[in-house]
Amino acid sequence: MNLDQLRRSIKGRVVTKVDHEFESVKAAMVWNEIKPDRSPEVIVTVKDDDDVIVAVNFARENGLKIVVHGGGHTWCGLAVRNGGMIIDLANLNESTIDKTNRTAVIQPVISNRELARRLSEHDLAFPIGHCPTVKASGYLLNGGMSWNLSEWGPACLSVEAIEFVTADGKKLKASATEHPELFWAARGCGPGMFAVATRFHLKCFPLPKTIMTSTYFYSLDDLREVVDEVTALGWKMPSIIELSIFLMKAPPELSAQCKKSNGKVCMVSAVAFAYTKEEAEATLAMLESGTAVKKCLAKMLNEPSSFEKLSDVAGSAWPEGHRNLCENQCSKAKPSDILMALRNKIIDAPSEKSVMVFCQSTGQHNLLEPYDDIALSMDAQSYGGSWAIWEKAEEDAANIKWQNEVAFIIKSFTSTHYIGETDIVEDNTRVQGSYTPEKWKKLEKIRAKYDPEGLFFGYLGGTDK
Numbered sequence: 001m002n003l004d005q006l007r008r009s010i011k012g013r014v015v016t017k018v019d020h021e022f023e024s025v026k027a028a029m030v031w032n033e034i035k036p037d038r039s040p041e042v043i044v045t046v047k048d049d050d051d052v053i054v055a056v057n058f059a060r061e062n063g064l065k066i067v068v069h070g071g072g073h074t075w076c077g078l079a080v081r082n083g084g085m086i087i088d089l090a091n092l093n094e095s096t097i098d099k100t101n102r103t104a105v106i107q108p109v110i111s112n113r114e115l116a117r118r119l120s121e122h123d124l125a126f127p128i129g130h131c132p133t134v135k136a137s138g139y140l141l142n143g144g145m146s147w148n149l150s151e152w153g154p155a156c157l158s159v160e161a162i163e164f165v166t167a168d169g170k171k172l173k174a175s176a177t178e179h180p181e182l183f184w185a186a187r188g189c190g191p192g193m194f195a196v197a198t199r200f201h202l203k204c205f206p207l208p209k210t211i212m213t214s215t216y217f218y219s220l221d222d223l224r225e226v227v228d229e230v231t232a233l234g235w236k237m238p239s240i241i242e243l244s245i246f247l248m249k250a251p252p253e254l255s256a257q258c259k260k261s262n263g264k265v266c267m268v269s270a271v272a273f274a275y276t277k278e279e280a281e282a283t284l285a286m287l288e289s290g291t292a293v294k295k296c297l298a299k300m301l302n303e304p305s306s307f308e309k310l311s312d313v314a315g316s317a318w319p320e321g322h323r324n325l326c327e328n329q330c331s332k333a334k335p336s337d338i339l340m341a342l343r344n345k346i347i348d349a350p351s352e353k354s355v356m357v358f359c360q361s362t363g364q365h366n367l368l369e370p371y372d373d374i375a376l377s378m379d380a381q382s383y384g385g386s387w388a389i390w391e392k393a394e395e396d397a398a399n400i401k402w403q404n405e406v407a408f409i410i411k412s413f414t415s416t417h418y419i420g421e422t423d424i425v426e427d428n429t430r431v432q433g434s435y436t437p438e439k440w441k442k443l444e445k446i447r448a449k450y451d452p453e454g455l456f457f458g459y460l461g462g463t464d465k
């Protein structure tokens with residue numbers, strides 16, 4: 001089959017380097033305004049599963065390697081590689097929801113906000129990610145660091161089966177009982193995925209009817225004392241609390257009080273995913289029981305929220321149309337040691353939009369536990385990192401330098417990187433650094449079984465920049 005025949009054989013669109021819209025279509029493949037200096041040969045935007053099969057067969061028969069594009073939100077633009085074919089799934093966004101059995105079957109390119117909205121109409125919820133526009137596609141394959149993580153666990157634990165088109169152009173379903181090795185690998189293998197995931201079968205939860213937030217702002221002078229107190233309280237709080245510590249720009253009304261720290265502040269955010277008002281208020285009240293809390297500069301208690309409102313807040317912290325770098329990992333180190341090591345860096349950040357966030361353990365167990373039945377290897381008491389966020393290309397040098405210095409500091413506290421939010425182009429050792437040695441070995445064995453000819457690009461890095 002040649003390119004003209006491919007065009008005639010699929011319902012979707014085929015764009016190649018000679019087409020005038022190629023550069024704009026390629027740029028749209030990456031959410032970040034920092035666009036990769038890489039280019040595919042051909043971009044196939046499919047309309048359905050049959051298109052995926054035709055595209056996979058065409059790539060295999062014509063010696064083109066494949067990368068799948070879900071929502072294009074990988075921070076380092078991994079859905080664009082050098083040469084080969086992008087299979088763009090942007091049109092695959094349908095879902096069916098079974099309220100009685102609390103399950104849903106979704107196509108991959110549905111955003112966190114949209115999935116939450118569709119499920120809430122049936123009084124259901126799923127452990128969606130924090131950013132409203134991130135799509136299920138890559139998020140679920142990465143493992144999924146979700147809202148209500150301590151209670152629901154990483155999102156991939158709530159995936160019951162995944163439908164794939166594999167390198168031989170065949171459709172199959174992977175679950176605990178069918179192709180269990182592929183199912184194991186797909187839950188955490190992220191950008192190294194070696195088949196096209198076309199449908200996810202989800203286990204859902206009853207919608208927490210009372211989502212409520214309490215927020216505290218503290219001076220960076222009190223950082224160690226605050227972090228020690230908040231994390232100690234976290235261990236006593238139930239797991240329905242998502243407890244996060246931010247280092248960030250102070251809200252305008254506090255900026256005068258934070259002059260000494262260049263207008264930066266520590267924000268403690270607790271979100272209760274509760275079913276009753278009483279439960280939410282009682283659990284959030286636990287944060288009032290310390291002594292450091294008396295030093296807070298401002299607080300907002302028991303504010304009613306929802307997945308929709310949480311999406312708005314996260315969406316404004318990680319805005320569209322910006323240049324971003326990110327390093328994200330999990331750690332077994334003492335949280336106050338990590339945050340104190342980063343304190344001066346947030347004060348000196350070249351961009352006021354840059355932010356550091358570390359989510360803490362609640363529910364008397366580590367935030368992330370070692371699960372044998374998924375490839376995801378994160379196992380730690382806190383998870384988070386640093387996001388450099390800025391607008392203008394002329395500010396690249398200062399922000400890149402700053403983010404590299406921050407990543408260097410974080411590295412000494414890192415237990416494993418998070419494959420979904422670490423820059424494997426900048427440092428390819430972060431790929432294996434995202435897995436335990438045993439899981440990495442197993443992952444590579446399964447890849448060799450399902451993609452023996454290496455049709456899919458796999459992880460990017462090293463010389464393939």
Ligand SMILES: Cc1cc2nc3c(=O)[nH]c(=O)nc-3n(C[C@H](O)[C@H](O)[C@H](O)COP(=O)(O)OP(=O)(O)OC[C@H]3O[C@@H](n4cnc5c(N)ncnc54)[C@H](O)[C@@H]3O)c2cc1C
Nearest residue numbers: 070071072073074078129130131137138139144145191197
């Ligand atoms: C603002 C922002 C906030 C974020 N917040 C969170 C968060 O709270 N929790 C979290 O866990 N992550 C978070 N992420 C990271 C997010 O999980 C990843 O960026 C994820 O890859 C996004 O999915 P995508 O479909 O857009 O990926 P893409 O960039 O489209 O794809 C990335 C790679 O994944 C593979 N891939 C994607 N879809 C498929 C598929 N269907 N079949 C086979 N391979 C596929 C491909 O190898 C591809 O190169 C955030 C990212 C951003 C930009």
